[in-house]
Amino acid sequence: MKRRDFFKAAIISSAGMSLVFKHDLSPAKGINASVFDGREGVRCYQGPPTDTIDTSISELLKIGPGPSSSHTVAPLRIAANFRAAMEELPRQRLSRARKIEARLYGSLSSTGRGHHTDRAILAGLLGEKPESCDTDLMQELGHSGRTDTISVQGQDFVIGAETIVWAKVDHNFPFENTLVMRLLDEQGEAVFSRQYYSTGGGFFKWKGQPEEERGEPVYRYSSMTGFKKVAENENKELHEIMMANEKAITGKSEQEIVAHLDLVLDTMQEGVMLGLEEEGLLPAPFEFYRKARHIHQQALKMEGGDRFMGLVSSYALAVSEGNAAGRLAVTAPTLGSAGTIPAVLHLMQHKLNYSRDAMRRGLLAAALVGFLCKNNASVAGAEVGCQGEIGVASAMAAAMITHAGGASLQATETAASRALMHHLGMSCDPVGGFVLIPCIERNAFGALKGYNAYLLATNEMLSQMWGGLDRTIAAMLETGRALPRAYREMGTGGLAVTLVDC
Numbered sequence: 001m002k003r004r005d006f007f008k009a010a011i012i013s014s015a016g017m018s019l020v021f022k023h024d025l026s027p028a029k030g031i032n033a034s035v036f037d038g039r040e041g042v043r044c045y046q047g048p049p050t051d052t053i054d055t056s057i058s059e060l061l062k063i064g065p066g067p068s069s070s071h072t073v074a075p076l077r078i079a080a081n082f083r084a085a086m087e088e089l090p091r092q093r094l095s096r097a098r099k100i101e102a103r104l105y106g107s108l109s110s111t112g113r114g115h116h117t118d119r120a121i122l123a124g125l126l127g128e129k130p131e132s133c134d135t136d137l138m139q140e141l142g143h144s145g146r147t148d149t150i151s152v153q154g155q156d157f158v159i160g161a162e163t164i165v166w167a168k169v170d171h172n173f174p175f176e177n178t179l180v181m182r183l184l185d186e187q188g189e190a191v192f193s194r195q196y197y198s199t200g201g202g203f204f205k206w207k208g209q210p211e212e213e214r215g216e217p218v219y220r221y222s223s224m225t226g227f228k229k230v231a232e233n234e235n236k237e238l239h240e241i242m243m244a245n246e247k248a249i250t251g252k253s254e255q256e257i258v259a260h261l262d263l264v265l266d267t268m269q270e271g272v273m274l275g276l277e278e279e280g281l282l283p284a285p286f287e288f289y290r291k292a293r294h295i296h297q298q299a300l301k302m303e304g305g306d307r308f309m310g311l312v313s314s315y316a317l318a319v320s321e322g323n324a325a326g327r328l329a330v331t332a333p334t335l336g337s338a339g340t341i342p343a344v345l346h347l348m349q350h351k352l353n354y355s356r357d358a359m360r361r362g363l364l365a366a367a368l369v370g371f372l373c374k375n376n377a378s379v380a381g382a383e384v385g386c387q388g389e390i391g392v393a394s395a396m397a398a399a400m401i402t403h404a405g406g407a408s409l410q411a412t413e414t415a416a417s418r419a420l421m422h423h424l425g426m427s428c429d430p431v432g433g434f435v436l437i438p439c440i441e442r443n444a445f446g447a448l449k450g451y452n453a454y455l456l457a458t459n460e461m462l463s464q465m466w467g468g469l470d471r472t473i474a475a476m477l478e479t480g481r482a483l484p485r486a487y488r489e490m491g492t493g494g495l496a497v498t499l500v501d502c
C-alpha cells in the first residue's frame with residue numbers, strides 16, 4: 001500500500017468507526033467471580049473511587065525544562081515557592097538567617113544528579129520559572145566553584161553547589177520524593193523550613209499546606225464510570241465537559257484555556273521539528289548518541305507499515321532526546337514520557353490532516369485520562385514505576401487520537417484502557433539515574449502502542465469487551481505498590497544494574 005493510501009485508510013477507518021460506535025455507552029463489564037468457583041482466595045475489584053477530581057489542565061500539561069518533571073520541574077517550582085515564602089517572612093526572623101539549604105531524600109537523592117535536580121533548585125531560587133526558564137543558564141548552575149547571590153527583602157544569600165545536600169536515600173517521609181528546604185542561622189539551626197513532596201508530573205505539595213482555594217467543577221466525577229454517567233445524563237461530549245470544568249476550576253475564560261492548549265500543541269510540535277534536526281552526543285557521563293534524525297531519514301526511504309512505525313518512532317525520539325538535553329517540553333503526564341503524545345500528535349497533524357480544533361479536543365481527552373490516572377493511582381515513576389509515566393502517556397495518546405477522530409466515549413475509554421493495560425508491570429530503571437536508557441526509546445514504543453490501542457478500540461465490538469479504564473488504573477496502582485523499591489526510579493534495579501559493568 002502506498003504511503004498516502006495507508007494514511008488515508010487510517011482516517012477512513014477512524015471516521016467510519018465513529019459512526020458505528022457513537023452511541024454505544026454500555027458499561028465496562030467485569031467477569032462474575034462465580035465462574036472461578038473452586039479457586040481459593042480469588043480477589044475482586046472493589047469499584048471505582050469516589051473523590052471528586054478537580055485537577056486543572058494547566059496543572060497537568062505544564063511546560064518546563066527537561067529531563068524530569070518530578071526531579072527537575074517540581075524541584076524548580078519548589079525552590080521558587082520557598083523563595084516566595086522567604087519574601088513573606090517577618091523581617092526580624094529573616095535577618096537571623098545566613099544560609100539556604102536544600103536536602104534531598106529518597107529517589108531525589110539517588111538519581112537527582114542525573115535528573116539535574118540540583119540545577120533546578122538553584123534556578124528556582126534565582127527566580128526562574130519552568131515555562132520560560134533559561135535552559136543555557138541551567139547547564140551552568142550546580143557546577144562546583146560557581147556561586148550566585150540572591151537578594152530577599154534586601155538581604156543577600158549566596159547559593160551554589162553547597163546549597164544542595166544529597167541526604168538519605170532511605171527515609172520515613174510520607175512521599176518517596178521529599179525535599180526539605182531550610183533557612184539556617186549562624187549555628188546551623190533552622191530559622192524557617194518547609195517539607196516538600198514532589199508527587200509526580202511536576203506537581204508538589206508541602207507538609208501543613210493550607211487548602212488551596214479553587215473553583216468547584218461543574219460536572220463532578222471521580223472515575224471513568226462517573227464521567228460516562230455525566231456525559232450520558234447531560235448529553236455532553238467529552239471535550240464539552242472538560243472545558244466547562246476547566247473554566248469553573250481555574251476561573252479562566254475559554255479563550256485563555258484554548259491559548260494554553262495551543263501553547264502545549266506548539267511546544268510539542270516544535271520539540272519534534274527541532275529534535276529531527278539534531279545529531280551528536282547527549283549530555284551524559286557515557287557515550288550516548290541521538291538517533292531521531294537518522295531513524296527519520298531511514299524511515300523516509302521505506303514504504304507502508306515500516307515507514308509508519310519508523311516515522312512515529314523518530315518523532316517520539318526527537319522530543320525525548322531534546323528533553324534529555326534539558327530543552328523545554330510538556331509534562332504529558334511527565335517529562336520522562338514527554339515524547340509519546342507529541343509523536344501521535346505530529347502524526348495526526350502532518351500525516352492524517354487532523355484540524356487544529358480536533359487536536360485541541362484530543363488534548364482534552366488526553367487530559368481526562370491523565371487526571372484519572374494521577375488521582376486514582378499515580379503518574380510518578382518513583383511511586384508506581386514506568387507504567388505510571390510511559391504507560392499513562394500511551395493511554396493519553398490513545399484517547400487523544402480516538403476522541404479527536406470523532407469516535408465514541410466508549411471507544412476513547414477502551415483505547416486508553418488497552419494502551420495502559422499493556423504497560424502494566426513496567427519498572428522504572430533509568431541507567432545511572434539519567435533519563436536516557438530506557439526512557440528515550442520507551443517513548444517510541446509508548447506512541448506505537450497508543451496508536452495500536454486506538455486501532456483496536458475503533459475496530460472491535462466494544463459491547464463485548466471485558467473491563468474498563470477504572471479497572472486498569474486500579475491494576476496499575478496495585479501493581480505499582482507491589483513493585484520493589486529498586487524498580488521505582490531508584491536507579492538500583494533492572495537495566496540500571498545489568499547495563500553497568502562491574
Ligand code: SF4
Nearest residue numbers: 336381386389428439
Ligand atoms: S524509566 Fe520510565 S518512569 Fe523511569 S525515569 Fe525513565 S521514563 Fe520515567
